[in-house]
Amino acid sequence: MxxxxxxxxxxxxxxxxxxxxxxxxxxxxxxxxxxxxxxxxxxxxxxxxxxxxxxxxxxxxxxxxxxxxxxxxxxxxxxxxxxxxxxxxxxxxxxxxxxxxxxxxxxxxxxxxxxxxxxxxxxxPADMSWATAAALPTAWLTAYRMLFTNAGVTPGGLVLVQGAGGGVATACIQLGAAAGLRVWVTSRDEEKRQRALELGAEAVFESGARLPEKVDAVMETVGAATWSHSVNVLRPGGAIVTCGATSGDAPKKAELTKIFFRQLRVVGSTMGNRHELALLSQFVRQHDLEPxxxxxxxxxxxxxxxxxxxxxxxxxxxxxxx
Structure with missing residues (x-):
């Protein structure tokens, strides 16, 4: 074969x-x-x-x-x-x-x-395309668990997605917007920022930009390059949910003082379980989402x-x- x-x-x-x-x-x-x-x-x-x-x-x-x-x-x-x-x-x-x-x-x-x-x-689901179904088990399932199991956010909450191009990041934008979250996105690339808006992001910013308000949670897939920014944009008690580190796992500053003083949560998130995949497939179908x-x-x-x-x-x- x-x-x-x-x-x-x-x-x-x-x-x-x-x-x-x-x-x-x-x-x-x-x-x-x-x-x-x-x-x-x-x-x-x-x-x-x-x-x-x-x-x-x-x-x-x-x-x-x-x-x-x-x-x-x-x-x-x-x-x-x-x-x-x-x-x-x-x-x-x-x-x-x-x-x-x-x-x-x-x-x-x-x-x-x-x-x-x-x-x-x-x-x-019978009416789901093969391409959509194939995209769900890794990137989309990872995004689903990050947002709905580990972030602790509710509809109306403000979430920042670091980086706009990867499969997990685009899934976070689409899933978050469909669930009633306010989704902000960063990217170094102007074209990717514009495409993030088309997917449902409320606002987009250059990487590392000063944001107009603090966010409730950050979806972190980039790692070292964005870590300090992710810590600094969180409101007290907010959460960073991290599932990867494509730019490396050793940031110049761990930001430990800010993390404990502002009582931030750092939550590791890996994939998702079979039950979450079944829920995700139904969510995607109900909201007519296409990766x-x-x-x-x-x-x-x-x-x-x-x-x-x-x-x-x-x-x-x-x-x-x-």
């Missing part, structure tokens, strides 16, 4: 180890289902795997991809939940210390057919998508179709 996989790893030239070619068909096992893929989306996790981050070399070759949507052997349209719990785990799978994502321990979703734990399958697609290409042309993601110029998700 056709698949997109990591054959070798390089921190400086990650795409050198990317292969689009034939891999063995998955074999059904008890408790697992084979899904015929219809669409999947790229995440930075896929580039990190090619760089050797989180994927030991002894597990290569590894089919890449964390999320996707497709059809099971009974003809059911399903969304693939990305977080795989360890055997015997009960409760929220994101708190399982031995959890993994697809393409870390088990082969990933960038393939014509994918082996998935049956418990990880969520029904896809922003930066590029859509067939699985056979996946390298184009990886090159686009590696460029850093994306706005929204990159979709692979099958």
């Amino acid at each position: 056709l698949a997109v996989y990591c054959e070798s790893q390089s921190p400086s030239d990650p795409l050198a180890g990317l292969v689009v070619g034939e891999r063995p068909e998955p074999t059904p096992t008890e408790g697992w289902s084979v899904i015929t893929l219809r669409a999947a989306t790229l995440n930075h996790h896929d580039l990190w795997s090619l760089q050797g981050v989180g994927l030991p070399a002894e597990r290569l070759p590894m089919i890449l991809g964390c999320d996707g949507a497709g059809v099971d052997d009974d003809g059911n349209e399903v969304i693939v939940h990305s977080v795989i719990a360890s055997p015997g785990w009960s409760g929220d799978e994101t708190f399982d210390p031995k959890r993994s994502l697809f393409s870390e321990v088990h082969q990933g979703t960038f393939a014509e057919r994918v082996l998935v734990p049956t418990a990880n399958l969520v029904p896809k 922003v697609v930066d590029l859509e290409v067939p699985l056979a042309e996946a390298r184009r998508g990886f090159e686009r993601l590696a460029s850093g110029d994306t706005f929204g998700k990159i979709v692979l179709t099958n």
Whole structure:
């Protein structure tokens, strides 16, 4: 079957180890289902795997991809939940210390057919597009948990999204606006700021700009480059919800004095659980939301998508179709 996989790893030239070619068909096992893929989306996790981050070399070759949507052997349209719990785990799978994502321990979703734990399958709403369904399990689920589980904000609350272009950031804008939040956005890029307004942001600002009022929560995916700004724009008692650090995890100032003096909360947020994914799919359907697609290409042309993601110029998700 056709698949997109990591054959070798390089921190400086990650795409050198990317292969689009034939891999063995998955074999059904008890408790697992084979899904015929219809669409999947790229995440930075896929580039990190090619760089050797989180994927030991002894597990290569590894089919890449964390999320996707497709059809099971009974003809059911399903969304693939990305977080795989360890055997015997009960409760929220994101708190399982031995959890993994697809393409870390088990082969990933960038393939014509994918082996998935049956418990990880969520029904896809019949009227939802494959591209929308494929975008939900990683970036959109991360944004959903950040906003609605961890931020502590309510409709009418003011949220700042740091950075306007990535999949999580665009999802935060769309989800937040649909839920009645006031969403402000920062970006270095004027075009991305304007597109954020089109997605429902109330106001946009240059990165690091002084804001006209303090915010209730900051959705932080950038890391070191925006950390001090995120702390400084919060009202007393506000929260930074962080899910990543694309600019690095070592800011010049930790801002600890401001954090404890103003009683700020710093909340780590990783992915979401299967129940949240089911709720997210219904929320997206009810509000008629469509994730922003930066590029859509067939699985056979996946390298184009990886090159686009590696460029850093994306706005929204990159979709692979099958």
